[in-house]
Amino acid sequence: MGRELDVATAALQRRPEGPPLIGLLTPLVAWWEDRHLELMAGAGFDDVRRAHNAVFVNLPAEGRRLTDLADAAGMTKQAMGELVDDLVAKGYFRKEPDPTDGRAKLLVWDERGLAAHEATMAAFATIEDEVAAIVGDEDLAVVRRTLSALVRATHAPHARST
Amino acid sequence: MGRELDVATAALQRRPEGPPLIGLLTPLVAWWEDRHLELMAGAGFDDVRRAHNAVFVNLPAEGRRLTDLADAAGMTKQAMGELVDDLVAKGYFRKEPDPTDGRAKLLVWDERGLAAHEATMAAFATIEDEVAAIVGDEDLAVVRRTLSALVRATHAPHARST
DNA sequence: ACCATATTGTCAAGAGGCCTGACGATATGT
DNA sequence: ACATATCGTCAGGCCTCTTGACAATATGGT
Numbered sequence: 001m002g003r004e005l006d007v008a009t010a011a012l013q014r015r016p017e018g019p020p021l022i023g024l025l026t027p028l029v030a031w032w033e034d035r036h037l038e039l040m041a042g043a044g045f046d047d048v049r050r051a052h053n054a055v056f057v058n059l060p061a062e063g064r065r066l067t068d069l070a071d072a073a074g075m076t077k078q079a080m081g082e083l084v085d086d087l088v089a090k091g092y093f094r095k096e097p098d099p100t101d102g103r104a105k106l107l108v109w110d111e112r113g114l115a116a117h118e119a120t121m122a123a124f125a126t127i128e129d130e131v132a133a134i135v136g137d138e139d140l141a142v143v144r145r146t147l148s149a150l151v152r153a154t155h156a157p158h159a160r161s162t
Numbered sequence: 163m164g165r166e167l168d169v170a171t172a173a174l175q176r177r178p179e180g181p182p183l184i185g186l187l188t189p190l191v192a193w194w195e196d197r198h199l200e201l202m203a204g205a206g207f208d209d210v211r212r213a214h215n216a217v218f219v220n221l222p223a224e225g226r227r228l229t230d231l232a233d234a235a236g237m238t239k240q241a242m243g244e245l246v247d248d249l250v251a252k253g254y255f256r257k258e259p260d261p262t263d264g265r266a267k268l269l270v271w272d273e274r275g276l277a278a279h280e281a282t283m284a285a286f287a288t289i290e291d292e293v294a295a296i297v298g299d300e301d302l303a304v305v306r307r308t309l310s311a312l313v314r315a316t317h318a319p320h321a322r323s324t
Numbered sequence: 325a326c327c328a329t330a331t332t333g334t335c336a337a338g339a340g341g342c343c344t345g346a347c348g349a350t351a352t353g354t
Numbered sequence: 355a356c357a358t359a360t361c362g363t364c365a366g367g368c369c370t371c372t373t374g375a376c377a378a379t380a381t382g383g384t
Contacts, residue, residue, distance in 0.1 A: 020286045021293065022198075023219075024309040025191045031316040032184045051370060057185075067332060077333065079371045103332040103379045124182045131183065134315045139308040146301040147186040153296045154193045213341060229361060239362070241342050265350045265361040 032127060039123035045116045047090055055083050056120045063108040065098065092116055194289060201285035207278045209252055217245050218282045225270040227260065254278055 033050055040048050048056070054073035058064070064072075070080035084107060088094060092113035098104035109117060132140050195212055202210050210218070216235035220226070226234075232242035246269060250256060254275035260266035271279060294302050 018306050019310065020290055021306065021309075022191070022194045022286070022289075024306070024313050025187055025194065027313050027317060028309060029184070029187045029191055031313075032187065036184075049369080065332080075370090076372065078335090078373085081333070082370080098332095101332080101380075105333070124184065127184075128182055131312060135308045135311055139304060142301060142304045143308050144180050144183065144186070146297045146305050147183075147190060148181065149297055150293060151186050151189050151193075155189060211340080227361080237341090238343065240344085240364090243362070244341075260361090263351075263361075267362070 035127050035130075036120070036123050039126060040116070040119055043119040043123075045119055048116065051083055052087060053120075054080070055087060056117055059093070059107060059109070059117070061109060061114065061117070063096070063106045065104050065106060067104075069107065087113070197289050197292075198282070198285050201288060202278070202281055205281040205285075207281055210278065213245055214249060215282075216242070217249060218279055221255070221269060221271070221279070223271060223276065223279070225258070225268045227266050227268060229266075231269065249275070 033053070036053070037048065037050065040046070054075065055069065058069055058072040066081060066084060067077050069084070070077040073080060084095075090112075091110060093107055093109045095105040096108050098106045135143075195215070198215070199210065199212065202208070216237065217231065220231055220234040228243060228246060229239050231246070232239040235242060246257075253272060255269055255271045257267040258270055260268045297305075
């Protein structure tokens, strides 16, 4: 059912400190993404796929270029181009020529796309509330603060080198 | 470089409570998996892929059946079969007939596989230490406890229903 | 104005990772 | 003995993402 619910289940309990983080992070991401798609479908956006998230999350209301979008999502422009073309075909946004650059095209939300964008934000808020209801605001705040620090540290410009 | 480093970056800062969890979880998982592969390659296991984790983590030293393995990893036996065949070809383990069931085959680690299995556990411990060094033992403990509760709650048998 | 170089978006091809459907071989319960 | 379920496999397909190559356009130096 869930994608990789208990990857790492075996290795976990035997460690004194408890399960390794990866064994918690992975199923949580899977759950979050499933829940997000569920909420989106419930809001009438039943043709969005998991991969579209990279677009919905990184394309601001003002529009953006394909290459910028791909960069922000951490993937190639070709991969992003596929997602974008799909969403264009589905009526979520359109491509407009960039007035400042003849090569570039600006991706601009259509009405349906703007609604989907907002639905995504609303879904995030909803899921966040669900999480808070389970673990409490206090612990959640610690988690958020700690993971934020971790992300900053691990993704610092010099951290991964090369 | 990183796979989807800042998915959700855009939507984050504007929320009063801070960035949504998914914007932290996703890059952390990506980082963890990259780091794991790095450590494995450093230990001489440079032919393992991300997907192999499901095997390394869910196949105990005593061996296991394909179907069990697939179940534990949350994927189909066909998908797991592909991973297994690949690892068998690479000399990590072998298939033996299950003496108690003529249909089944037992997957048993070879020497190289056992070493890789241990290297995975060692890599987990190393990464865990790196994490602790960044955020401190105290916060890490809270994170682990909180996320554990979350995983239990979201993956309870009746939680996702239907 | 000209030209080398870099960048934008696209086409083509393919790998990787997963899925559904169908199947022979084997177990199991009646 | 026979119906039924399960084990592993073959076949085929979808989705996501990659590398390589390319025409069109920008940009900076001469």
